[in-house]
Amino acid sequence: MPDPIFRIAKLHKRFGDNLVVDDLSLEIQAGECLGVIGPNGAGKTTTIRMCLGQTAPDGGHIEAFGLPIPAKVREAKKRIGVVTQFDSLDPDFTCAENLRVYGRYFGLPLATIEARIPKLLEFSALQAKAGARPGELSGGMKRRLSLGRALINDPDLLLLDEPTTGLDPQARHLMWERLQNLMQQGKSILLTTHFMDEAERLCDRLIVLDHGRKIAEGTPRGLIREHLETDVIEVYSEGAKALAQRHAAMAERVETSGETSFFYLRDPKPLLQLLSTDHSVRYLHRPANLEDLFLKLTGRQIRDDA
Structure with missing residues (x-):
């Protein structure tokens, strides 16, 4: 090189x-x-x-x-x-x-x-x-x-x-x-x-x-690929935190921010099947991205300018 x-x-x-x-x-x-x-x-x-x-x-x-x-x-x-x-x-x-x-x-x-x-x-x-x-x-x-x-x-x-x-x-x-x-x-x-x-x-x-x-x-x-699971399911609404507590074992990692719970998974099918019959919450299924990487490595806490 x-x-x-x-x-x-x-x-x-x-x-x-x-x-x-x-x-x-x-x-x-x-x-x-x-x-x-x-x-x-x-x-x-x-x-x-x-x-x-x-x-x-x-x-x-x-x-x-x-x-x-x-x-x-x-x-x-x-x-x-x-x-x-x-x-x-x-x-x-x-x-x-x-x-x-x-x-x-x-x-x-x-x-x-x-x-x-x-x-x-x-x-x-x-x-x-x-x-x-x-x-x-x-x-x-x-x-x-x-x-x-x-x-x-x-x-x-x-x-x-x-x-x-x-x-x-x-x-x-x-x-x-x-x-x-x-x-x-x-x-x-x-x-x-x-x-x-x-x-x-x-x-x-x-x-x-x-x-x-x-x-x-x-x-x-x-x-x-190195730091994240392949899939993310974002679950929204007031019941998202309770749902995350009940079904955390379905994901490799779960994070909650406000009224959104983030499920990080390698096999999203079981959770997607469960969510398809639960009309109390809304959800989004997407691939992991750089924003997920950034938040995993540096945290979700807001920083003041320095």
């Missing part, structure tokens, strides 16, 4: 008494999308900031294209594109001007920038908005412009920190289409996300973080 284009080894970061990133290692190959998922406060954004030289690690090593970070971060950034959680578009510039000014930060010739602007506006589906300012754009348009801006230097690696947060389903699907186009062009992506369907759709491999430590790694389907 060729050398990875991006590597993190034994990374540590502490803020006061809080260990935010704990002995984290990962690698990204050319043309690969690596997803990082985890609860709020798991260390995802702090890791991205260290990868960009914005936060100094307390220990460990970061390397992009063979260049150490933060020592050679300016040189490495010439081949990296970034989309942060929150838009940093200049509100005083039009869409085209945002691209033009950002391209100048990389020292690109003006002729090169001008040639790329129409292509990036088309890629972002913003041809008709070239003269509009960010304040005139919808949330989805702003995110697409941020992605287009991140491509002005034709990067080999994209660092995307929750790029579709706050978007409606139509805008998210358009962003997914654009990211899949980039992967088909051979771009590599490091993606943090809270959307499990996004992670399953886009990522070749996933890392699950919790309390700053990597607790699982593998392909989306491989992680599901």
Whole structure:
């Protein structure tokens, strides 16, 4: 296997008494999308900031294209594109001007920038908005412009920190289409996300973080096979908890959250037969997915941002 284009080894970061990133290692190959998922406060954004030289690690090593970070971060950034959680578009510039000014930060010739602007506006589906300012754009348009801006230097690696947060389903699907186009062009992506369907759709491999430590790694389907039963039956209504207590032995594992009980099974037929004659509850039968994996490994308790 060729050398990875991006590597993190034994990374540590502490803020006061809080260990935010704990002995984290990962690698990204050319043309690969690596997803990082985890609860709020798991260390995802702090890791991205260290990868960009914005936060100094307390220990460990970061390397992009063979260049150490933060020592050679300016040189490495010439081949990296970034989309942060929150838009940093200049509100005083039009869409085209945002691209033009950002391209100048990389020292690109003006002729090169001008040639790329129409292509990036088309890629972002913003041809008709070239003269509009960010304040005139919808949330989805702003995110697409941020992605287009991140491509002005034709990067080999994209660092995307929750790029579709706050978007409606139509805008998210358009962003997914654009990211899949980039992967088909051979771009590599490091993606943090809270959307499990996004992670399953886009990522070749996933890392699950919790309390700053990597607790699982593998392909989306491989992680599901390794950690979960094949089937899930969700039972709803006030009687779901009592039903779960009566029939827990029919499943390998049962979890209850509010008025929903989750039966995790490898053979769903007996429980489905029982439920088909019990009209006091509603139920849904589905295959296990990444959301089930996430909840099993990190728990159902809500985390505050950290």
